[in-house]
Amino acid sequence: MSAVATVDIxxxxxxxxxxxxxxAAVDESLxxxxxxxxxxxxxxxxxSRAVRAASREFFALPQSVKQRYSVPVGGHGWIGPGAEANAYAEGTETPPDLKESFSLGADTATGEAEVDRIWFAPNTWPAEVPGLQALAEDxxxxxxxxxxxxxxxxxxxxxxxxxPFAALADRPTWTMNINHYPPVSVVxxxxxxxxxxxxxxxxxxxxxxDREPGAGGLQVYSEAQGWADAPWEPGAxxxxxxxxxxxWSGRRWPSGRHRVLPPQSHAPEEDLVSLIYFYEANHDAVITPLEPPMGRVPGLAPVTSSDFIKERLDAITVS
Structure with a gap:
C-alpha cells in the first residue's frame, strides 16, 4: 500500500x-x-498535453538557439543542463542533475527594483515556439x-x-518549471x-x-517505506x-522528499517532460508556525517567505 493517498478534491x-x-485523509497522507x-x-x-507538446518543440531546438534564452537558476527562461544539483539542498554533493528546464514565474511587479529583479522578473518567451506563451499562461x-x-x-x-493563506498568498511568488529529462543518447x-x-x-x-510515467521516474520517501515509486494514474x-x-504547520507535515531516477538500463531512450508548478506565498509574508497541539514543535520563530525561499534556491545552484 502506497504511503501516498489518492484524494478526490x-x-x-x-x-x-x-x-x-x-x-482527514489529506492530513494522514501529508x-x-x-x-x-x-x-x-x-x-x-x-x-496539459498542449503545453507539453509546445515545450517539446522548444527543447528540440539547437542548443545555440536555446542559449539565447539562458538564465541562472531562479530566473525566467532556459536553464540548461548542469546548472542544478538539487541534492545540495540536503547537503549531499552529487553530479549535476540530468535535465534541462524552461522556467517562468510571477511577473506582477511591485515597483521595488530589487524585489522585482529577484521575484517578479518579466517572463521570456521563445520566438521559435509562438504558441507556448498563451498555453503556459492558461x-x-x-x-x-x-x-x-x-x-x-x-x-x-x-x-x-x-x-490564513487567503491573505498571506494573495499576491504570491510562484514558479513553473517545464522539465525535460533526455535519454542516455543525449546526456x-x-x-x-x-x-x-x-x-x-x-x-x-x-x-x-503533471508528469509522464517512466522507468526513470519519480520516487517518494517515507519513514515507513523508504524510497518507493510514486503512484500515478491518467489525469491525476x-x-x-x-x-x-x-x-508553517509546526512540522506536523514533513516536506515531501523525492527524487527522479536517472535513465534506467532497460529503458535508456526514455524521454520525459514534466510540468511543475511551485507555489509559495507573498514575498513579504511573515509565516508564524502553528503551536502544539496541532503543530509538533513549539517555539518556532516567524520567518519571511522570500528570505526562506532564497536561501534554498542559492543552495542548489551549481557554481
Whole structure:
C-alpha cells in the first residue's frame, strides 16, 4: 500500500461530511510522506498535453538557439543542463542533475527594483515556439486557482477556523518549471550518484506536478517505506508540500522528499517532460508556525517567505 493517498478534491468542493473526510485523509497522507495524488481537480488534460507538446518543440531546438534564452537558476527562461544539483539542498554533493528546464514565474511587479529583479522578473518567451506563451499562461492560471483551493483544504485539514493563506498568498511568488529529462543518447551514461533530479524537498507551500510515467521516474520517501515509486494514474496530479508549509504547520507535515531516477538500463531512450508548478506565498509574508497541539514543535520563530525561499534556491545552484 502506497504511503501516498489518492484524494478526490471534488469531494472537498461538495462540502459537508465529504469535505471533512477528504481533509482527514489529506492530513494522514501529508503526515506520512508530504504527498497526495489528486483526482477530481477539473484541469483539462488537453491543456496539459498542449503545453507539453509546445515545450517539446522548444527543447528540440539547437542548443545555440536555446542559449539565447539562458538564465541562472531562479530566473525566467532556459536553464540548461548542469546548472542544478538539487541534492545540495540536503547537503549531499552529487553530479549535476540530468535535465534541462524552461522556467517562468510571477511577473506582477511591485515597483521595488530589487524585489522585482529577484521575484517578479518579466517572463521570456521563445520566438521559435509562438504558441507556448498563451498555453503556459492558461496552464499557470489553472494551477494558481488549484493551489489556492489546496491551501484552503490544507487549512481545514489543520483544524483552522479560517484560512490564513487567503491573505498571506494573495499576491504570491510562484514558479513553473517545464522539465525535460533526455535519454542516455543525449546526456550520456549517468555518473555514480547522478539523478535526473537528486533527492530533495521543494521550498514553498505546495507543488503541483503533471508528469509522464517512466522507468526513470519519480520516487517518494517515507519513514515507513523508504524510497518507493510514486503512484500515478491518467489525469491525476501529484501534489506535495514544501519546506515553507512544513514550517508553517509546526512540522506536523514533513516536506515531501523525492527524487527522479536517472535513465534506467532497460529503458535508456526514455524521454520525459514534466510540468511543475511551485507555489509559495507573498514575498513579504511573515509565516508564524502553528503551536502544539496541532503543530509538533513549539517555539518556532516567524520567518519571511522570500528570505526562506532564497536561501534554498542559492543552495542548489551549481557554481
Amino acid at each position: 471534488s469531494r472537498w468542493y461538495a462540502g459537508g461530511a465529504d469535505a471533512d473526510a477528504v481533509a 503526515q506520512r510522506a508530504g504527498f497526495i495524488l489528486l483526482t477530481g481537480h477539473g484541469v483539462d488534460p488537453e491543456l 496552464y499557470t492560471a489553472a494551477m494558481r486557482r488549484l493551489a489556492d483551493d489546496l491551501l484552503a483544504l490544507f487549512a481545514h485539514a489543520l483544524g483552522l477556523a479560517t484560512n 550520456g551514461e549517468p555518473e555514480p550518484g547522478q539523478f535526473r533530479i537528486g533527492p530533495h524537498t521543494d521550498f514553498g507551500t505546495v507543488t503541483i506536478l 496530479l501529484t501534489v506535495n508540500i514544501g519546506d515553507l508549509l512544513e514550517y
